[in-house]
Amino acid sequence: MKVVIFGRDAAAWLSANALQSALGPTGLTVEVVELPSLSQAQDIYPALPALEAFHGQMRIDEHALLKATGGSYSLGQSFTGFGPAPFFHAYGSHGVAIDRLPFFQYFTRARQKGLTVALEDFSLTAAGAKVGRFIVPDSTTVSFARTDYGYHLPAVAYVDYLRAKALKSGVRMISVRDAGVEQDAEGNITALLTRNGSRITGDLFIDASGSDAQLMRALEIGFESWRGWFRGDRVLAAAGAPYANVPPYARIEALDHGWQGLYAAQDRTRLVQVHDSRLISDDDALQMAARTSGLKLGDAVVSELNSGRSAQAWAKNCVAVGEAACVFDPIDSPGLHTIQNGLVHLLALFPQADGGAVERTEYNHLMQQGFERTRDFQIVHSALCGQSGAYWRALETALPETLTRKLETFRARGIVPMSDGEIYPLDSWEAILTGHGLVLETFEPLVEATSDADLMAHLKRMLGYIREQVQSMNSHDSYLELFCK
Incomplete structure (x- = not known):
């Protein structure tokens, strides 16, 4: 079989x-x-923690990758301007269970009784990240809590690394400026036709052409726009000098006209800014980016953003991956994970000789679930942002029912109903909902069985353990210097 x-x-x-x-x-x-690459020197791929295991399955050595790309680690994202106070979305868990009940329920009870310690202070990952330390998960930390990490991968170097590895392993390649599509009577793709007359046949085709979705458009597959939930229609990418000390997290700030992210790597610091062209021009957005970031920016490029998903991720004998299947606002770094998720499901449902009709139906169901749960996670920023700017004032479309149910249940009981297809774990939901200032009305009655004195003792022990562990961590810079430079 040929793909x-x-x-x-x-x-x-x-x-x-x-x-x-x-x-x-x-x-x-x-x-x-x-096709010709769209990656440029100012572009970066922020990656969620799941990519580490995916790389491992492909025998990609983490240290060699970061050394070759000039990338760095990421323990989460720091948010400013979205809630009553800055907050941290850590790639890890918060606290530990008390009397076999979830920590978050006890945290909610303690907050209602006057606790002023932030949720992120009970995260070993967040505590280390905020002081520039890097935590390598081991048996000691795992016994306390889940600690994860992602990456900041400079795009050009990452693509070069992946290409070289694929070609070395036996993948074939032909470079083209564009190609036509040949289809049979049933609409299946039989071949790609290049300008020089080559005819490239295959059994299964992967559309990895980005938001152009060239093969899916040839198959006349529709597109569902999410503009009513995501006002941003322009993405500014630029780069500045590297930080003297590379922070192991991204910095996200809400602006009147959109939001801005700073992603540190060993070689340079990348800026991503999403804005609404109805509120600010591209030139003014660039000037604003320079002022708010404090960086001397270069290589600035603005591109279009149209958030939404393809009506089908697998149509006929063609599977769309990445932005050919779904375009997300980049705020929570879902880009690489969208590609990964599609490939994981494709490998599990890889078609047999019968054409894969059953597999295709299941794949589309799974991918739609994943796209919509990720969309819901991102809508939280717009729905609950405390900014008064026009970008954040009101959504143009009512909240999806799935998100409404999550928010109502969380307000009422401090519980986030998790669904199939979630790519952000429960701890991430709790972090962003709490960080955005969502006020809880009550908590699980069972946590009242623990006395106030015992609860405070548990919380103090957790905070003490986290302080001790953070002091013993290596700095992010020293870890990069030792293994990844």
């Missing part, structure tokens, strides 16, 4: 590596029809 991947950048080359690594030994042939 033809049509596209560019991380979507194309992650697909190539994943398919070759998993199915190459079975005789599968993988060919990449590569």
Whole structure:
């Protein structure tokens, strides 16, 4: 069987590596029809923690990757201007269970009784990140709490790394400026037609062409816009000098006209700013970015953003991955995870000789769930942001029912109903809802069985343990210097 991947950048080359690594030994042939790259020096891929395990399955060495790309680690995101006070979305858990009941319920009870310590202070990951320390999960930390990390990967170097690895493993490649699509009577793609007359045949085609979704458009697959929930229609990307000390987290700030993120790496500091062109021009947005970031910015480029999803992620014999399937606002770093999630489900449902009709239906169901749960997570920033700027004042579309149910249940009981397809864990939901200032009405009655004195003793022990662990951590810079430079 032959798979033809049509596209560019991380979507194309992650697909190539994943398919070759998993199915190459079975005789599968993988060919990449590569479009010109859109990655530039100012671009960065912020990655969620799940990418580390995905890389491991493809035998990508973490230290070698960060050394080759000049990337860094990320323990989460620091948010400013979104809630009553700055807050931290940590890639890890908060506290530990007390009397076998969830920590968050006890935290809610303690807050109602006057506790002023923030939720993030009970996160080992957040505590280390905020003072520039890097935590490597081990048996000691795992016994206390879950600690995870993602990456900040400079885009050009990351794509180069993935391409070189794929080609070395036996993936074929042809570079094209564009290609036409040949289809049979049933609408299946039979071949890609290049300008020089080449005809590239395959059994399964991967659309990795980004938001252009060239193969899906050839199949006349519709697109569902999410503009009513996400006002941003422009993305400004720029870069400045690296920080003297590389922070192991991203800094996200709400602005009147949108939001701005700073993503530190070893080589440079990248800026991503999303804004609404109805509120501010691209030139004014760049000037604003320079003022608010404090960086001398260069290589600035503005591109269009149209958040939404394809009506189908798998149509006929073509599977869309990454932005060809769904375009997200970049605020919570879902980009690489969207690619990864699609590939994981594709490998689990890889079609057999019958064309994969059953697998296609299940794949589309799973991907729609994942896209919509991620969308709901991101809508929280707009729905609950405390900023008074026009960008944040009101959503243009009513909240999805799935998110409304989450918010109502959280307000009433401090519980987040989790659904199939969630890519952000429960701790992440609790962090952003609490950080945005959502006021809870009550908590689980069972936590009242623990006395106030015992509860405070538990909380003090947790905070003491976190302080001790943070003091013993290496700095992020020293870890990078030792392993990744």
